[in-house]
Amino acid sequence: MWYLYLAVLAAGVANAIQPGQNGTLARNLSQPLTAGLVVGIGTLITVLVAGLVTGRLAWPSAVEAARVPWWAWFGGVLGGGIVVAQLLIARQIGAGAFLGLLVTAGVATSILLDHFGWAGFDVHPASRWRLLGGALMVAGVGLVALF
Template structure:
């Protein structure tokens, strides 16, 4: 189970590197959004290859599809929004500020999602310690962005 934390740490490192890669890709196109299509195609290809190699790729049954909440189908919209933000904004504000804002907004939002059990998450109350952690992240990002 602990190895999963290592995998998430690697994903965090990739999350810090990806905006620079995407911004460099966007710079090579006459329109930066075109780079988003390249990112989407390579993302889909990566998911397909990993799914095929691991044997964890299957289409749900009609009953399974019907049980998915309507909002469950729109995760890709948020992913596309993140990629577009990387393409258009990351280079302008810098890696530290960009990722700091992205992660901090995600953590603060996650505390709310956990507290109320929204979008399928189990309820984890927003304790004073969790709230303090979110506040400290906001303060830390302010320092990274300002200095």
């Protein structure tokens, strides 16, 4: 199970590097949002290759598709919004502030999602320790953004 944590750490490193890569791509193309299409194609290829290599890729049946809540189909839209923010905002505010705000918003939202069991998550109550951890992240991001 430890390897799952390593995979998430690697994704976190990639999450810190990606805004710089995407911003550089956007700056060097005639239209910055064209970079978003390049990123989307890269994402498509990555998911396709991973699915083919692992054998975990199949088009859903009509029954499977009908079982999925309507809101679950829009995760790609949220991911696209993150990429657009990377392309248009990250460079101006800097990597530390951008990632800090992104992670802090993610942690605060995740505490709510876990507490109420929203968006398909199991319920994990917002204990005082979880809330304290979220508050410390907000304070840390404030320090990174100010200095």
